[in-house]
Amino acid sequence: MEYKKQVQRLIQEFKTDFLPSVSVDLVIFGFHDGQLKVLLLRWKNTEDWCLPGGRIRHEESLDDAAYRSLHGRTGLTEIFLQQFHTFGDTRRYVHFSQEQTMLRLGLAEEDLQEFSNRDVSVGYYALVEFANVVPTPDFFTDECRWWDINQVPPLLFDHNDMITLALKTLRRQLTYQPIGYNLLPEKFTMPDLQQLYETILGQSLDRRNFQKRMLGYDILERLEERKTGGAHKAPYLYRFDKEKYEKALADEILFVG
The missing domain is CATH 3.90.79.10 (Nucleoside Triphosphate Pyrophosphohydrolase)
Structure with a gap:
C-alpha cells in the first residue's frame, strides 16, 4: 500500500x-x-x-x-x-x-x-x-x-x-578538448595518460607521437619525481596545469590530428 x-x-x-x-x-x-x-x-x-x-x-x-x-x-x-x-x-x-x-x-x-x-x-x-x-x-x-x-x-x-x-x-x-583531469591520479605517467586515450578511442596509439603531441599542448607539468616499483626504468610523473587545462577546454584547440 x-x-x-x-x-x-x-x-x-x-x-x-x-x-x-x-x-x-x-x-x-x-x-x-x-x-x-x-x-x-x-x-x-x-x-x-x-x-x-x-x-x-x-x-x-x-x-x-x-x-x-x-x-x-x-x-x-x-x-x-x-x-x-x-x-x-x-x-x-x-x-x-x-x-x-x-x-x-x-x-x-x-x-x-x-x-x-x-x-x-x-x-x-x-x-x-x-x-x-x-x-x-x-x-x-x-x-x-x-x-x-x-x-x-x-x-x-x-x-x-x-x-x-x-x-x-x-x-x-578528443580532437578539440583535453581529457584526463579527475580521471587520473593527481600524479600520473605518460603511459597512464596514453592508456586513457586508447581505452576511449578503442585503438592503439604510437607512443612517441602521442607523447610529443601531448607535451606540445602545454597543459602538462613534468615533475622531478619518477614512478617507483616498476621493473624497467621508471617513467617521469606528470600532473595537469589546471589553469592551462581549463583554458584548453574553453578554447577547444585541436588536440588529436
Missing part, C-alpha cells in the same frame, strides 16, 4: 512540477584501469535495463536537471557533463512494452497514460572515474551498476542508439 501511495505521489509530481513530454537521458561513461564502462539501471521486478535520466522541473534548466539526475545516480558533483543530441524519433519506444513493464512495476492501468506519451529526450554524456561512483537506483529501479561498453544488453527505448552516438561524440571530443 505504501508503494502505491508513493507511486501516486510521484505521478502527481510529474503532472504538476515537471515539463510534459521532455526529459534528459544520461550516458555516464566510467574509466578505470584501462576499462570503459557505462552506468545502467534495471527496472523494478524486471530484467529490463535503461540509461539513467529524468524529467525537467518547470523552474529548472536542462543542464541543472541533468546534473541533478547525475548526482542522484552517482553521488558526484562538479564533473564534465555535455549535451550531445536530442532524440525525438516517432519510434523511440520500439523496444518498450508499456503495459507489460508498467504492470510489473505495480502501476494501475489508469497510471499508464502518464508513462505512455513519447518524450523528446535531450542526451548528455559524462566521463567519470567509476571507482569514485556510488551507483544508486531510483524509485522505479532495483539496481544501478556498471556494464562493460562491449557487453551492454538490449536496452529499453532507443538507449542503445544513445550510447553508440555518445561514444562517437566523446571520441570526436
